[in-house]
Amino acid sequence: SFDFVGMLLLSPGLALFLFGVSSIPEKGTVADPRVWVSMLAGALLMLAFVWHSFRPQHPLLDLRLFRNRNLTLSVIVMFLFVAAFFGSLLLVPTYFQQVRGESTFNAGLLVAPQGLGAMVTMPIAGRLVDRIPVGRIVPFGLLGILAGMFPLTQITSETDYWKIVLALFVMGLGMGGTMMPMFTSALKSLTHQEVARGTTLININQQIASSVGVAVMSVLLTNWLPPQRIWYAVVGSWENPGLVTQLGGQGVVDGFLAEAGDAFASTFWVAWVLVLLTLIPVAFLPRRREESRMLDTEAPTGAAAAPPPH
Incomplete structure (x- = not known):
């Protein structure tokens, strides 16, 4: 039977919580009522769902799956990874548009190499995971992300595009060497x-992690950028050169752009450290070859055993 009570608790709870989280960049603080009231109401509804989910035989979201150690570790790793990686990835097109004055189209083209890199390693990692334990694959994927993200922690308003x-x-x-093996x-x-x-559980975990990561990175960046009123004028000067004079000349604008470059670099440092911390739970992932249980079947709870064939 369908878990209507679970739906009435989880759906609005998750929506309210994510609405509050996504409002943080706009409000710039968690103290705004729109942020904390939404997050608190959502969290309370989700806590009620957790309590409820252990009661029905077929809950909307089966939290009993967390008894599976490997699934639990995978969910923890993916939460930290998704929050750090996708939170930081959002910063890159913003940097190109606001600090370097690129159009939305050009910013998208400049970010495309990230997707190309993932296309290279995803199929390779997918084949390797059938032969090599995930605990021996994922660390190399994370080290690749750390190596690639480190130059972004050194970014300035004049960094060469090729870098x-x-x-x-x-x-x-x-990323391609991390996501596919974990999933x-x-x-x-x-x-x-x-x-x-399990797929539903993983997908919801990724949605929450992505929203939290984007919100955290956006708030940090906003706090480290020049004052909002001035920064909007600096960004607007790319299309309206008259604002340069109002701001005090090109030298002043360049100074604000340099300050913004430092703000992006500092935010990338936070993301880099979060990816580094992901290596802690990764150390507990299986390091021996795993046998797939996906073809296993299990009798429904409380069902009588079928009689042997004659």
Whole structure:
């Protein structure tokens, strides 16, 4: 039977919590009522859902799956990774548009190498995970991300584009070597009946992690950028040169752009440290070859055993 109570608790709870989190960049603080009231209400509804989910036989979101150690570790790793990686990735097109004056189209093209890098390693990592334990693959993916992200921690308002593009490509290589093995390993530890429920659990985890990561990085960046009123004028000067004079001349504008470059670099440092911390739970991932349970079947709870064939 469908878990209507679970739906009435989880759906608005998750929506309210993510609405509050996504409002942080706009408000610039968690103290704004729109932020903390939404997050608190959402968190309370989700806590009520957690309590409720252990009662029905078929809950909307099966939290009993967290008894599976491998799935739990995979969810923790993916949460930290997604929050840091996708939170920082949002900063790159913003940097190109606001600090370097690029159009939205050009900014998208400049970020494309990250996707190309992921395209290279994703199929390779997908094949390797069938032969090599995930605990021996994912660390190399994260190290690739750390290597690619480090140049971004040194970014300025005048950094050569080729350095940024190369860094994004390396980050993409690392991402492809991280996401696919983690997802595959998590599902391999589940039985056939658990796969659909496990996939839902992983997807919701990624949505929450992405929203939290984007919100955290946006708030940090906003706090480190020049004062909002001045910064809007600086960004507007790319299309309205008359604002340069109002701000005090090109030298003053260049000074604000340099300050903004430092703000982006500092925010990338935070993301870099978060990716580094992800290596801690990764150390507990399986380092021996895992047998897939996806073809296993299990009798429904409380069902009588079928009689042997005659």
